[in-house]
Amino acid sequence: MTRLLVPPLVLVLILLALLSLDQRERDADLVLASDNEIFTLDPQRMSWLGDMRIAYALFQGLVRWNTDDFSPQPAVATSWSTSDNGLVWTFHLDQDARWSNGTPVTADDFVWSWQRLLLPDTAADYSNLLFAVDGAKAFWDWRADALAQFTPSPGAAQVLMDETEHHFADTVGITALNTHTLEIRLTHPLPYLLDLLAFAPMMPVYRPAVEGWPDHHATTPPPWDDRQFVTLIPETGRLQPDHHWARPGTMVSNGPYVLDQWRYRRDLRLVPNTHANHSGEIKSVLVRSFPDPNTALLAFRSGEVDWLTGVSADVRQDLLEAKAANPLDTDILVRSIHAIPAFGTDFYSFNCGDTLANGKPNPFHDERVRRAFALATDKQTIVDHVTGLHEPITGSFTPKGSIAGYSPPKGLGFDRVRALRELADAGWSLNDSGALTDTMGTSFPSVDIKYTTSSSRNRRIATALRSQWKEALGVEVTLSGQDSKSFGADLKNGDFMVARGRWYGDWGDPTTFLELFHSTNGNNDRQFSNPNIDAKLDAAAAETDPATRMDMLADIERELFEVHLPLLPICQLVEVTMHDPKALGGMTTHPRLIQYIGDIHRQDGVDQ
Amino acid sequence: MSPMQRIIISRVAQIPIILFAVYTLTFALAWLIPGNPLEKDEGRRPPAAIAEAMQSQWNLDDPWTFYWSYLGDITGVNWLLGNGNTAVIDFGPSLRHENWSVNEIITGQLPVSMTVGIAAILLALLIGVSAGTLGGLRPGTWVDRLTGSVSVIGVSVPAFVIGTALLLIGGVWLQWFPVGGWGTLSHLILPSVALSLPFSAWIARLTRQGVLEEMQADYIRTVRAKGVSERVVVMNHVLPNALLPVLSYLGPATAAALTGSFVIEKVFAIPGLGMHFVDAVLSKDLTMIMGVVLVYAALLVILNLAVDVMYAWVDPRIQV
Numbered sequence: 070m071t072r073l074l075v076p077p078l079v080l081v082l083i084l085l086a087l088l089s090l091d092q093r094e095r096d097a098d099l100v101l102a103s104d105n106e107i108f109t110l111d112p113q114r115m116s117w118l119g120d121m122r123i124a125y126a127l128f129q130g131l132v133r134w135n136t137d138d139f140s141p142q143p144a145v146a147t148s149w150s151t152s153d154n155g156l157v158w159t160f161h162l163d164q165d166a167r168w169s170n171g172t173p174v175t176a177d178d179f180v181w182s183w184q185r186l187l188l189p190d191t192a193a194d195y196s197n198l199l200f201a202v203d204g205a206k207a208f209w210d211w212r213a214d215a216l217a218q219f220t221p222s223p224g225a226a227q228v229l230m231d232e233t234e235h236h237f238a239d240t241v242g243i244t245a246l247n248t249h250t251l252e253i254r255l256t257h258p259l260p261y262l263l264d265l266l267a268f269a270p271m272m273p274v275y276r277p278a279v280e281g282w283p284d285h286h287a288t289t290p291p292p293w294d295d296r297q298f299v300t301l302i303p304e305t306g307r308l309q310p311d312h313h314w315a316r317p318g319t320m321v322s323n324g325p326y327v328l329d330q331w332r333y334r335r336d337l338r339l340v341p342n343t344h345a346n347h348s349g350e351i352k353s354v355l356v357r358s359f360p361d362p363n364t365a366l367l368a369f370r371s372g373e374v375d376w377l378t379g380v381s382a383d384v385r386q387d388l389l390e391a392k393a394a395n396p397l398d399t400d401i402l403v404r405s406i407h408a409i410p411a412f413g414t415d416f417y418s419f420n421c422g423d424t425l426a427n428g429k430p431n432p433f434h435d436e437r438v439r440r441a442f443a444l445a446t447d448k449q450t451i452v453d454h455v456t457g458l459h460e461p462i463t464g465s466f467t468p469k470g471s472i473a474g475y476s477p478p479k480g481l482g483f484d485r486v487r488a489l490r491e492l493a494d495a496g497w498s499l500n501d502s503g504a505l506t507d508t509m510g511t512s513f514p515s516v517d518i519k520y521t522t523s524s525s526r527n528r529r530i531a532t533a534l535r536s537q538w539k540e541a542l543g544v545e546v547t548l549s550g551q552d553s554k555s556f557g558a559d560l561k562n563g564d565f566m567v568a569r570g571r572w573y574g575d576w577g578d579p580t581t582f583l584e585l586f587h588s589t590n591g592n593n594d595r596q597f598s599n600p601n602i603d604a605k606l607d608a609a610a611a612e613t614d615p616a617t618r619m620d621m622l623a624d625i626e627r628e629l630f631e632v633h634l635p636l637l638p639i640c641q642l643v644e645v646t647m648h649d650p651k652a653l654g655g656m657t658t659h660p661r662l663i664q665y666i667g668d669i670h671r672q673d674g675v676d677q
Numbered sequence: 678m679s680p681m682q683r684i685i686i687s688r689v690a691q692i693p694i695i696l697f698a699v700y701t702l703t704f705a706l707a708w709l710i711p712g713n714p715l716e717k718d719e720g721r722r723p724p725a726a727i728a729e730a731m732q733s734q735w736n737l738d739d740p741w742t743f744y745w746s747y748l749g750d751i752t753g754v755n756w757l758l759g760n761g762n763t764a765v766i767d768f769g770p771s772l773r774h775e776n777w778s779v780n781e782i783i784t785g786q787l788p789v790s791m792t793v794g795i796a797a798i799l800l801a802l803l804i805g806v807s808a809g810t811l812g813g814l815r816p817g818t819w820v821d822r823l824t825g826s827v828s829v830i831g832v833s834v835p836a837f838v839i840g841t842a843l844l845l846i847g848g849v850w851l852q853w854f855p856v857g858g859w860g861t862l863s864h865l866i867l868p869s870v871a872l873s874l875p876f877s878a879w880i881a882r883l884t885r886q887g888v889l890e891e892m893q894a895d896y897i898r899t900v901r902a903k904g905v906s907e908r909v910v911v912m913n914h915v916l917p918n919a920l921l922p923v924l925s926y927l928g929p930a931t932a933a934a935l936t937g938s939f940v941i942e943k944v945f946a947i948p949g950l951g952m953h954f955v956d957a958v959l960s961k962d963l964t965m966i967m968g969v970v971l972v973y974a975a976l977l978v979i980l981n982l983a984v985d986v987m988y989a990w991v992d993p994r995i996q997v
Binding site for chain 1: 710
């Protein structure tokens with residue numbers, strides 16, 4: 070019998086040992102529940118909104134936004150000027166700006182960070198943000214070509230890297246005129262340049278920390294072999310970054326906060342950067358990871374969490390309806406839920422190619438057919454009864470009210486009679502039994518809608534589309550739910566007829582949405598190609614007068630969504646978040662929904 | 678060398694072969710998952726040239742190169758050759774979470790899963806053995822029926838229902854425990870209770886069955902005939918034999934509990950390894966898949982061996 074007690078005793082001992090290993094969480098002024106994981110804290114490598122939210126606390130760009138209207142405000146740059154033709158911008162940097170290790174933030178830091186963004190080796194999703202800079206695109210291509218043709222020999226990688234740095238300095242229009250003056254030269258006017266500069270991938274990083282120099286205060290780079298976080302691969306000539314620099318202890322940043330602790334998929338803690346002007350009230354921030362939104366909600370309810378981005382789909386509709394019915398409801402959950410129209414659009418893509426991936430003719434190649442399906446869609450019913458979130462329905466792609474000085478067109482409404490007329494023009498009409506056929510009696514090909522099964526919202530909208538199209542147009546519709554990896558691959562290969570999609574804007578200009586419809590754009594999954602639209606987009610890019618340019622873009626969007634319909638916009642996406650307005654103030658409600666953590670303040674019982 | 682030592686040595690020698698087979702099979706299956714782990718599923722895509730460059734950076738464009746070089750990384754060969762590996766067993770960087778290496782993730786999160794797992798197994802032993810003994814000693818009485826029906830509930834109610842209910846009652850209503858998270862003893866209680874329920878139920882059934890059988894055995898009648906008290910009969914004679922099936926169940930059960938439960942870790946927001954089994958596959962994070970599967974396989978093999986050895990030690994008549 071005594072021997073039988075040994076296994077449980079061993080387990081008790083291991084348990085005690087494991088418990089003693091762990092550190093407990095400390096309290097913080099602001100606890101944020103993150104519904105999605107953090108992928109990276111390296112600004113140049115970022116592409117997720119959750120990552121960028123942390124980046125805006127850790128780093129500070131040349132400019133920042135006023136989050137009431139998203140106008141640019143001075144940040145590291147205290148002032149700037151632009152040449153008469155709008156092509157040369159000069160930024161004067163704050164002489165007091167410091168990195169978290171106390172060294173000054175200089176114009177060279179920006180030059181190096183943007184060179185890093187523009188190196189194919191960094192493989193930044195947003196490398197082409199800077200392609201409007203003179204010589205930037207050519208530099209990217211030059212380095213990519215040089216790497217493709219690289220022949221290994223002793224020292225060749227180093228020679229190429231040196232050459233690359235000289236090439237950048239000589240040909241790219243990003244120059245440090247002196248320690249605190251930075252010049253950017255453009256190939257064409259970019260009215261939204263300041264907006265781009267406030268965007269997370271444009272944040273400066275501290276070279277000695279990123280490359281892992283033994284001495285962070287050295288003025289000249291050490292030999293490549295001495296740099297801890299970057300390797301120059303002799304076989305390929307490529308710089309191989311090790312992203313471990315972006316961790317507590319090794320990260321150096323210039324924003325209002327520094328990274329104090331980061332435990333993978335557990336929590337992340339920010340504390341004030343002692344070298345920055347930290348006027349905010351929030352002195353410590355804890356970001357806790359909650360993979361299950363229902364648990365996050367319970368944690369909010371119990372008071373452990375102050376701010377929830379993303380609310381469980383199981384409860385948000387009920388809470389929002391309770392709030393709509395009684396806006397003065399004092400229940401903590403009801404008064405804390407907020408549905409804010411965001412900088413994104415929910416849509417369904419049409420495959421606009423000549424043929425489908427299986428070689429069969431594609432009925433959606435004909436824009437009259439695309440218009441008909443759009444006209445036959447009752448979006449209001451979808452947002453009222455299917456998603457239940459009452460999102461603003463839309464006929465255009467750029468969300469209303471999100472970009473100052475731009476009003477998107479109305480697009481096509483809900484009109485079943487006109488839908489059938491469009492189909493008749495395209496040679497399809499309803500036969501006696503209510504099915505859609507051509508003049509030869511061949512029925513309209515069965516329409517397949519692809520969607521991802523990651524959330525039930527997609528399935529429910531696709532099901533609604535099926536019944537609406539079946540009823541209005543007499544077509545057969547099939548649904549194909551897929552995991553997101555397979556779906557992504559099919560979308561990229563054009564293997565779909567109709568596919569769900571969403572798109573969030575990145576910068577405060579309609580081109581962040583409209584560039585998708587340029588035939589050469591890498592995100593043109595619809596295989597939409599219209600020389601007229603291409604020419605108009607190119608012309609707008611070259612236009613110097615901002616007001617004329619906005620008119621040109623509005624005209625392009627009108628043509629796209631009244632005539633060509635490469636995709637069917639459903640509604641503006643809505644972001645559902647939770648915070649108690651009696652406890653937290655300074656939260657933005659602008660569609661772009663970028664929240665600087667330093668802007669948040671605690672308040673006692675007073676509604677904002 | 679005793680026969681037992683010889684058998685242990687041969688079983689230990691089998692471990693690398695088993696792990697190699699697991700590596701090969703997992704690699705083949707993981708490679709077949711569609712898509713590119715370095716790309717987002719939706720949203721803005723990087724230029725095609727970048728996607729290609731990144732793929733070749735991690736050997737993702739060539740399965741054979743990846744297979745052999747990764748095998749070198751995780752067996753210590755590349756470390757011995759001095760190919761820049763920082764760890765002997767180097768699972769490489771996570772393809773989805775580039776600031777982290779798979780080694781860091783596993784060493785950081787396996788202890789968390791193990792803590793919950795061990796606490797759950799201990800609870801399960803306590804609950805299961807007591808309930809099973811009570812039921813087995815008095816079959817057919819209300820005690821037996823009660824423990825029997827609680828066992829059925831323990832096995833059949835899904836963990837996320839039990840978990841959410843425990844959080845709602847213990848965390849929100851009573852405010853006795855924190856809602857999710859990790860780091861203190863109070864964080865450990867609710868998830869271990871939730872995780873222990875199915876194990877308790879199994880152990881209770883196994884114990885009850887064992888006790889029932891042993892109580893009818895001839896030697897027990899002999900012991901009783903000698904006038905030994907009932908307590909001594911149960912504790913010294915019935916239980917040691919009745920619990921042998923529990924011991925053999927404990928091996929795989931501990932392995933399953935230690936490596937984490939996807940549902941329990943998700944519901945209780947516990948930073949454990951269980952979550953990665955699903956997430957890594959969905960995002961085709963190859964290095965992460967290989968890391969968690971191999972660690973799990975190794976744990977399973979070692980724990981099974983440990984149980985067999987323990988078995989022989991507890992009951993010397995049994996050959997490993």
